[in-house]
Amino acid sequence: DAKTxxxxxxxxxxxxxxxxxxxxxxxxxxxxxxxxxxxxxQGPQYIIHGLKNxxxxxxxxxxxxxDRKSSTLILPHATLRDTAVYYCIVRAGANSKLTFGKGIxxxxxx
Amino acid sequence: xxxxxxxxxxxxxxxxQQVTLSCSPISGHRSVSWYQQTPGQGLxxxxxxxxxxxxxxxxxxxxxxxxxxxxxxxEMNVSTLELGDSALYLCASxxxxxxxxxxxxxxxxxxxxVL
Numbered sequence: 001d002a003k004t005x006x007x008x009x010x011x012x013x014x015x016x017x018x019x020x021x022x023x024x025x026x027x028x029x030x031x032x033x034x035x036x037x038x039x040x041x042q043g044p045q046y047i048i049h050g051l052k053n054x055x056x057x058x059x060x061x062x063x064x065x066x067d068r069k070s071s072t073l074i075l076p077h078a079t080l081r082d083t084a085v086y087y088c089i090v091r092a093g094a095n096s097k098l099t100f101g102k103g104i105x106x107x108x109x110x
Numbered sequence: 111x112x113x114x115x116x117x118x119x120x121x122x123x124x125x126x127q128q129v130t131l132s133c134s135p136i137s138g139h140r141s142v143s144w145y146q147q148t149p150g151q152g153l154x155x156x157x158x159x160x161x162x163x164x165x166x167x168x169x170x171x172x173x174x175x176x177x178x179x180x181x182x183x184x185e186m187n188v189s190t191l192e193l194g195d196s197a198l199y200l201c202a203s204x205x206x207x208x209x210x211x212x213x214x215x216x217x218x219x220x221x222x223x224v225l
Contacts, residue, residue, distance in 0.1 A: 034212070043114075043200050043216025044153070087153075091212065097143070097166040098214060100153035 003027065004088045004101050011107040018075040020104055022088030025069040032091050033064060034098065035073045037084040044087065044100075047073065078108045112136065114217035116201050122223045128189040131220045135182050135203030141165075142184040143214065144176060147198040159184055188222075196224045
């Protein structure tokens with residue numbers, strides 16, 4: 001019952017920006033957008049989250065559209081180590097469960 | 111500080127047996143969640159414990175159970191194992207309440223194979 005839609009895969013060249021899209025057209029006003037990634041054979045890793053403002057941290061930037069129906073995760077300078085499955089998740093708050101969808105597989109090529 | 115620790119990392123069981131998996135959260139984290147990951151179904155939420163109480167529950171049969179101890183360590187148990195229970199079981203801990211942003215810290219997982 002994931003509330004997000006992501007393309008199954010995409011690739012980008014090493015050193016270039018990777019822009020990962022996510023559609024969440026049914027998002028409610030109190031729901032946050034979270035991004036996690038999972039590198040093969042490891043547990044998922046938190047990247048960033050936001051409510052309605054754009055957010056940036058040392059790993060990535062999150063751009064949320066004004067109507068909040070979609071967002072884009074930006075990895076500004078992708079490296080080979082960024083090859084992973086990226087999950088976009090909407091969540092009602094810090095104490096609600098995290099429901100993962102199928103995610104998008106990002107392949108960074110040399 | 112130490113991350114989330116799961117034991118055992120790998121185990122093999124046969125159908126009908128039961129298994130107990132353990133998770134030690136990051137120090138100070140009071141919420142522990144469990145997930146099952148399979149190639150076909152992806153990451154599926156099992157349950158979450160906070161202060162020794164189950165706070166959220168996923169759609170799994172009663173054979174899957176868990177508990178949390180007063181030191182926040184958690185265990186999950188699967189009884190009467192089936193072939194389809196073969197999976198990577200992931201534990202995640204987080205700060206909760208106002209002190210937390212909801213960021214989950216995952217362990218490396220326990221890979222269960224049922225023969």
